[in-house]
Amino acid sequence: MRRRDALPDPEVVHGLRELEAALAGEPTADPDLALLVADVAAARPEPGATFLASLDARVHAGFPRAEETPKHGAPRAPWHVRLRRPPALVGGFAVLLVAVVVAIGIGSAHREQPPSQSLGGSEVSSSSSSNGAGSSAEKAAPSAPGPSTTLSATTTQPQRKVERAAALTLTPAPDDVQDTADGVVRETQAAGGYVQHSDVATRDGGGDASFTLRIPSARLDDTLARLSKLAHVGALSQSASDITAQTASAADQLSDARAERQALLRALGRATTARQIASLKARLRDNRSEIAQRKGTLDAQRRRADLATVAVTVEGTGAPAKGEDGGGAWTPRDALHDAGRVLEVAGGVALIALAVLAPPAILAALALLAGRTVRRHRRETALDRSG
Amino acid sequence: MELSTSEPTTARFDALYRETASELFAYVMALLRDRAAAEDVTAAAFERAYRRQAGFDPERGTQRAWLFGIARNAALDELRRRKRTAALLSDPEDPDASAAAHGPHDDDGEAAIRRAAVRAGLERLDPRERELIALKFHAGLSNAEIADVLGISVANAGTRVHRAVTRLRKACHAPS
Numbered sequence: 001m002r003r004r005d006a007l008p009d010p011e012v013v014h015g016l017r018e019l020e021a022a023l024a025g026e027p028t029a030d031p032d033l034a035l036l037v038a039d040v041a042a043a044r045p046e047p048g049a050t051f052l053a054s055l056d057a058r059v060h061a062g063f064p065r066a067e068e069t070p071k072h073g074a075p076r077a078p079w080h081v082r083l084r085r086p087p088a089l090v091g092g093f094a095v096l097l098v099a100v101v102v103a104i105g106i107g108s109a110h111r112e113q114p115p116s117q118s119l120g121g122s123e124v125s126s127s128s129s130s131n132g133a134g135s136s137a138e139k140a141a142p143s144a145p146g147p148s149t150t151l152s153a154t155t156t157q158p159q160r161k162v163e164r165a166a167a168l169t170l171t172p173a174p175d176d177v178q179d180t181a182d183g184v185v186r187e188t189q190a191a192g193g194y195v196q197h198s199d200v201a202t203r204d205g206g207g208d209a210s211f212t213l214r215i216p217s218a219r220l221d222d223t224l225a226r227l228s229k230l231a232h233v234g235a236l237s238q239s240a241s242d243i244t245a246q247t248a249s250a251a252d253q254l255s256d257a258r259a260e261r262q263a264l265l266r267a268l269g270r271a272t273t274a275r276q277i278a279s280l281k282a283r284l285r286d287n288r289s290e291i292a293q294r295k296g297t298l299d300a301q302r303r304r305a306d307l308a309t310v311a312v313t314v315e316g317t318g319a320p321a322k323g324e325d326g327g328g329a330w331t332p333r334d335a336l337h338d339a340g341r342v343l344e345v346a347g348g349v350a351l352i353a354l355a356v357l358a359p360p361a362i363l364a365a366l367a368l369l370a371g372r373t374v375r376r377h378r379r380e381t382a383l384d385r386s387g
Numbered sequence: 388m389e390l391s392t393s394e395p396t397t398a399r400f401d402a403l404y405r406e407t408a409s410e411l412f413a414y415v416m417a418l419l420r421d422r423a424a425a426e427d428v429t430a431a432a433f434e435r436a437y438r439r440q441a442g443f444d445p446e447r448g449t450q451r452a453w454l455f456g457i458a459r460n461a462a463l464d465e466l467r468r469r470k471r472t473a474a475l476l477s478d479p480e481d482p483d484a485s486a487a488a489h490g491p492h493d494d495d496g497e498a499a500i501r502r503a504a505v506r507a508g509l510e511r512l513d514p515r516e517r518e519l520i521a522l523k524f525h526a527g528l529s530n531a532e533i534a535d536v537l538g539i540s541v542a543n544a545g546t547r548v549h550r551a552v553t554r555l556r557k558a559c560h561a562p563s
Contacts, residue, residue, distance in 0.1 A: 009546070012545060016530070016545050016549055019548070023523070023524070023527070032556075033552075036505070036552075036555070037524065039502045040524040041524060041525075042505075043502060043505050044524070045412070045417075045422070046412070046413070047408065051412075051426045051430075055408065055429070055430050058433075059404050059433060062437070063433075063434045063438070376538075379464065383514050384513075384514060384515070385466075385470075386418070386419075386466050386514045
């Protein structure tokens with residue numbers, strides 16, 4: 001690469017012209033300069049015949065590697081050249097990069113999608129708690145999130161009573177609020193549950209609805225999965241509370257009340273005076289109401305365990321409906337979406353990689369530049385000192 | 388892409404080698420002033436050039452300039468390696484042998500004296516001037532090629548060549 005600078009002095013230009021003429025052997029050349037050219041040419045050192053023959057042989061043999069190291073050493077290739085030689089290194093790095101991109105892409109996709117459906121941008125959470133003192137509710141209570149996750153407290157350990165609840169937010173397209181609300185009712189009935197409370201409000205360009213559903217606990221997971229397919233899931237949370245202790249307490253109290261009734265009835269049979277009979281009948285009346293109350297409490301506890309409470313909120317926010325999004329089969333549209341997502345993730349990874357690699361790359365480039373400058377300076381210094 | 392050593396020498400490299408072998412040796416010799424080292428460096432330069440043929444870019448200069456640039460770096464690395472021991476290791480030309488080698492037909496006494504003065508003048512030049520004389524007179528490079536070899540501008544190369552020739556002419560006429 002040539003550099004530009006100021007035009008040379010006219011005297012220099014003239015001198016160079018004469019020199020070129022002398023070197024070319026032109027008859028018009030300066031005779032003194034022509035003589036100098038001839039004398040310098042005569043003083044030119046020539047390589048020895050032996051050396052030339054040896055070099056000829058090496059050139060024709062293509063500089064075989066075995067002879068690569070002469071007496072003073074054929075210069076070893078610089079590190080950056082050696083680094084470029086093993087293509088496996090470059091290939092390995094590329095494979096590693098691709099693997100990282102794919103792993104991150106898959107990991108990201110899994111974070112955002114439950115196994116049975118797409119929940120793009122949704123929040124899914126689960127919580128559990130135990131109200132039973134000293135109980136092993138933690139073992140019985142479910143902890144894994146997701147509609148398809150099996151919360152097996154009431155099925156695998158029937159002796160334990162677990163109250164389950166869920167909150168689901170669906171965000172269909174504004175025009176689909178009514179259809180989604182109908183779907184919620186339909187799926188609830190299909191599951192053997194009932195709608196405890198509903199509030200549906202539709203208007204032009206949107207609408208919203210809220211439901212309180214009671215779903216048989218054994219079918220809660222399946223029902224949540226079906227409800228989630230009605231529209232885009234904005235949020236999903238589940239909770240479970242162990243109420244075994246409360247249920248057992250209510251049952252014990254009922255049993256006690258019944259035992260007391262039996263005792264009162266036996267005492268009534270043995271009563272001989274009118275006063276004793278009247279007193280026992282009064283106590284039996286009180287006992288009857290206590291039994292009814294205890295029974296009601298126990299039934300309520302059992303209902304809490306048998307029926308899960310699901311709060312469903314439908315918000316017409318404009319998110320694409322599941323039907324439009326192809327919630328069923330994997331369509332070309334899904335493929336396009338997935339491809340875009342992969343590119344998005346790959347772009348993100350590339351950006352992060354750039355952010356990570358750019359500073360050391362810049363430093364390496366500066367070091368390389370500095371190294372070249374220093375080496376060049378040392379070479380020039382060596383030439384100056386060789387005189 | 389580098390050619391493997393098992394491949395035959397390319398015709399282009401062979402032509403370059405034949406065209407420049409003696410000139411390159413003369414140039415390296417002017418830098419090192421040590422025949423054995425000059426032979427080694429010349430061979431190393433050709434080997435480097437052979438292995439880096441694919442890296443030659445015609446847009447950045449001629450193949451001769453590229454080759455002489457490689458040789459220059461190799462020679463300067465050799466000078467760096469030797470540093471102060473260079474003087475002890477050097478094997479300067481025997482003036483008598485050199486005269487016999489270069490001028491066996493110097494039947495003209497005046498010519499012999501003149502050429503001895505030229506050799507002495509070359510010795511008086513500083514290394515950079517001697518290098519320029521070698522590049523211009525021994526290797527026959529153009530100013531543009533010299534500029535490429537030295538990494539300077541063409542005008543600067545011309546100025547330096549002119550200055551070196553002027554110095555050489557004065558040195559030749561200076562009393563020994």
